[in-house]
Amino acid sequence: MTPPVFIVAYFTGFIVASAIRLVYSREYRRRIRKEGKRPTPDTPLVYLPALGFFIVPLIFVLTPILSFADYALPFWAGLAGTGIFALAIWLLWRSHADLGRYFSPVIEVVEGQRLVTDGVYRRIRHPMYTAHLLWGVSQPLLLWNWVAGFALLATFVPFIVVRMPAEERAMRQQFGGEYETYEARTGRLLPRFG
Numbered sequence: 001m002t003p004p005v006f007i008v009a010y011f012t013g014f015i016v017a018s019a020i021r022l023v024y025s026r027e028y029r030r031r032i033r034k035e036g037k038r039p040t041p042d043t044p045l046v047y048l049p050a051l052g053f054f055i056v057p058l059i060f061v062l063t064p065i066l067s068f069a070d071y072a073l074p075f076w077a078g079l080a081g082t083g084i085f086a087l088a089i090w091l092l093w094r095s096h097a098d099l100g101r102y103f104s105p106v107i108e109v110v111e112g113q114r115l116v117t118d119g120v121y122r123r124i125r126h127p128m129y130t131a132h133l134l135w136g137v138s139q140p141l142l143l144w145n146w147v148a149g150f151a152l153l154a155t156f157v158p159f160i161v162v163r164m165p166a167e168e169r170a171m172r173q174q175f176g177g178e179y180e181t182y183e184a185r186t187g188r189l190l191p192r193f194g
Contacts (some may be wrong), residue, residue: 081141
């Protein structure tokens with residue numbers, strides 16, 4: 001059985017991550033209201049990760065339905081999961097802050113957008129995805145259940161497999177050689193040094 005402290009840590013992190021997204025998507029919401037449009041999601045997979053980071057964990061905590069898949073870990077594993085999750089939340093915040101008004105939950109390049117290559121984007125092209133992958137790694141250490149623990153990885157990996165190449169195509173189309181140079185000196189999900 002998962003110690004309650006790790007369940008609290010998980011949902012506290014979820015609330016903080018949701019607040020980060022809410023704050024940094026204000027400009028996007030303002031822009032689509034001003035333009036009078038509501039863009040459709042660029043891929044049907046866009047909502048799939050919510051199943052893994054919220055719906056399945058909530059079912060795990062509020063019902064006994066998933067109890068058949070419980071496992072036990074040493075307490076230190078939960079502490080490690082808390083640390084990894086804290087790193088994920090920091091990276092999520094930092095990547096939103098570095099993008100600023102250019103953040104969009106859909107694949108688009110806004111008018112007047114510049115290529116962001118500073119902050120965490122100096123070494124990683126997709127730090128938000130890295131943050132969610134770190135979250136996915138922390139989840140089985142915080143939610144000791146084979147279904148709830150691995151739900152985010154199971155739902156997020158298909159999303160980024162489709163989404164990352166599409167984003168990179170859009171960036172190459174918009175920024176051309178500048179983006180190709182940026183690609184050559186940065187890592188896709190892990191930092192590239194040197």
